[in-house]
Amino acid sequence: MSFPKVRMRRLRRTTALRQLLRNVKVHPSNLVYPVFLDEKAEAPVPVNSMPGVYRLPLGKVVDEVQELTDRGVCAVLLFGVPATKDEEGSSAYAADGVVQEATRMLKEAFGGGLVVITDVCLCEYTSHGHCGIVEKNEVSNDVTLRVLQKIAVSHAEAGADVVAPSAMMDGQVSAVRQALDEHGYSDVAIMAYSAKYASSFYGPFREAAGSTPMFGDRQGYQMDYARAYEALREMALDIDEGADIIMVKPALAYLDIIHAASQRFQVPIAAYSVSAEYAMVKAVAQNGWLNESAVVNELLTAIKRAGADLIITYFAKDVNTWMQSK
Ligand code: PBG
Numbered sequence: 001m002s003f004p005k006v007r008m009r010r011l012r013r014t015t016a017l018r019q020l021l022r023n024v025k026v027h028p029s030n031l032v033y034p035v036f037l038d039e040k041a042e043a044p045v046p047v048n049s050m051p052g053v054y055r056l057p058l059g060k061v062v063d064e065v066q067e068l069t070d071r072g073v074c075a076v077l078l079f080g081v082p083a084t085k086d087e088e089g090s091s092a093y094a095a096d097g098v099v100q101e102a103t104r105m106l107k108e109a110f111g112g113g114l115v116v117i118t119d120v121c122l123c124e125y126t127s128h129g130h131c132g133i134v135e136k137n138e139v140s141n142d143v144t145l146r147v148l149q150k151i152a153v154s155h156a157e158a159g160a161d162v163v164a165p166s167a168m169m170d171g172q173v174s175a176v177r178q179a180l181d182e183h184g185y186s187d188v189a190i191m192a193y194s195a196k197y198a199s200s201f202y203g204p205f206r207e208a209a210g211s212t213p214m215f216g217d218r219q220g221y222q223m224d225y226a227r228a229y230e231a232l233r234e235m236a237l238d239i240d241e242g243a244d245i246i247m248v249k250p251a252l253a254y255l256d257i258i259h260a261a262s263q264r265f266q267v268p269i270a271a272y273s274v275s276a277e278y279a280m281v282k283a284v285a286q287n288g289w290l291n292e293s294a295v296v297n298e299l300l301t302a303i304k305r306a307g308a309d310l311i312i313t314y315f316a317k318d319v320n321t322w323m324q325s326k
Contacts, residue, residue, distance in 0.1 A: 026300045026319065028072035030309065032117065032270070033316035035076050036208050037061060039083040039091075039098040049204035050275060051282045053314055055081055061102050062109045071320040075115035077164065077312055078102055079209050082125055088133060089125030093150040100158040107159035117162040117191060118155040120148055120176065129213040131167040131221060139221055144169050149179035156185040162245070166193035168221040173241035191270060192243035195231035195257055198222035201250045204275035231257045232264060239267055245310075250274040252299065255306040262307025271308035273299070278314040293322035 011017055036055040038045060044054035056064055065076060080099040082091040091097050103116050122144070123131045132144030144167060152163045163180070165172040173192050180188050198219045206212040223230055235246045246265065248258045249272035261269050281299070285292035296315050303311050313319075 024301055024305045026297065026304055026311070026323075028316070028320045028323075029074055030304075030311060031073050031300075031316040031319060032075040032077050032115075032310060032312040033068055033073055034079060034312060034314060035061065035064065035102075036079050036081060037098045037102050038081040040081075047204065047208040049207050049279050050314065051286070053208065053278070055208060058098065058101055058105065062105055065106055065110065065114065068317055069110065069114060071317060073316045073320070074113060075117060075310075076106070077117045077119060079119050080124055081208075081210055085125055085127045087127055089122040089147065092122055092125040093147070093154040095154060095157070097154065100154055103155060103158035103160050115161045116159065117164050118160045120151045120155065120163050120165040121167045122147060122151075123167075123211040123213070124209045128215065129211055130216075131218065132169060137215075139169075141169050141171070145171060145175040148172055149175050152176040152188075153179050153183050153185070156180055156183065156188045160188060162189045162191050164191040164193060164247070166196060168193065168196050168218075168223070171241070173238045173243050177242040189244040190242060191245040191247060192238040192241075193249060193272075194235040194238040194243065194246040195248045195254070195261070196222050197225045197250065197254065199225065199250050199253075199274070201253070201274045201276035204279045208275065225253075232260060235261055235265060239265060243267065245270050247272055247312075248308075250277060251303050251308070251311070252277050255302065258303065258306040258308050268309045269307060270310045270312060271303045271306075272312040273303060273314075275314065281315075293318070297322060 011021055038055035041055055041057040044056050044060060047053045078099045084091055099118055106114055106116050121131050123129055128134055130139050132139035148165055148167060155163050165176050173190055176190060238246055245268045247270040248254050251271040251273040258271050281295055284290050300311055
């Protein structure tokens with residue numbers, strides 16, 4: 001008779017045993033909640049493809065974030081939906097722009113109790129919807145870098161703790177680092193959207209932020225998902241350029257990239273679980289086809305297990321409630 005000597009089931013017998021042995025835990029303090037600020041809105045505007053997500057008027061932002069901090073989430077990522085757009089996306093760096101104003105309000109209300117991260121990009125602010133300055137039908141890398149510098153400095157002036165360049169221009173991290181340092185903001189950190197793929201999972205975000213490109217697509221600057229090694233090179237370059245945190249985006253279809261990054265680099269890794277990852281779960285849950293809280297716990301745990309230190313997720317607000325009700 002050869003019954004098994006090693007029995008894996010021994011350690012699965014009770015809830016307490018299972019909990020004792022868990023070494024991957026999603027905690028609200030490792031989550032970042034994206035916030036859309038709409039300069040024109042007078043009341044919260046629901047985003048159709050993202051049930052539960054709203055574009056907020058400035059007057060509502062402090063209350064919204066209070067709800068988050070009450071639940072243990074202490075970081076937000078701010079996106080602006082400006083009242084006016086132009087070719088240069090000039091409202092992106094206006095001192096009284098919607099992200100700059102929100103940053104001031106949040107820092108005044110929460111001080112060091114909240115990490116304010118700002119998205120540094122042009123697509124929400126340009127009339128053509130591209131992430132940079134267009135010249136001869138192409139996004140011009142180096143001209144865009146100068147504008148990204150202005151945006152980052154304006155966010156730092158408003159009090160941002162972390163700026164997050166997301167335009168996928170070459171050299172954007174060093175350009176932003178240099179501009180911040182020159183203006184006396186050497187303490188402001190950079191979270192680099194390092195491995196940002198040209199993904200179809202951004203659809204609902206583009207509705208939320210009004211940032212769909214008017215012509216062409218973003219494949220000329222965002223990464224091709226069918227190329228395996230490019231991500232590691234992008235991340236290594238960003239670390240070299242001074243990134244304090246690197247990011248992989250989207251998250252779910254890119255767990256291999258998150259894992260490879262966590263094995264290779266000793267810097268904090270953020271994973272952005274993007275708008276369609278949220279929308280897919282919501283849509284299925286609305287049909288009653290799955291248990292939303294259980295699925296979200298499983299997905300966020302998987303992202304963490306792959307190697308992410310922090311997760312940017314539209315579910316951030318709900319996680320603590322769900323954990324407590326378990
Ligand atoms: C662009 C930006 C995008 C997202 C975050 N920053 C969209 C894009 O590249 O088109 C997408 C986030 C999401 O889908 O949740 N600056």
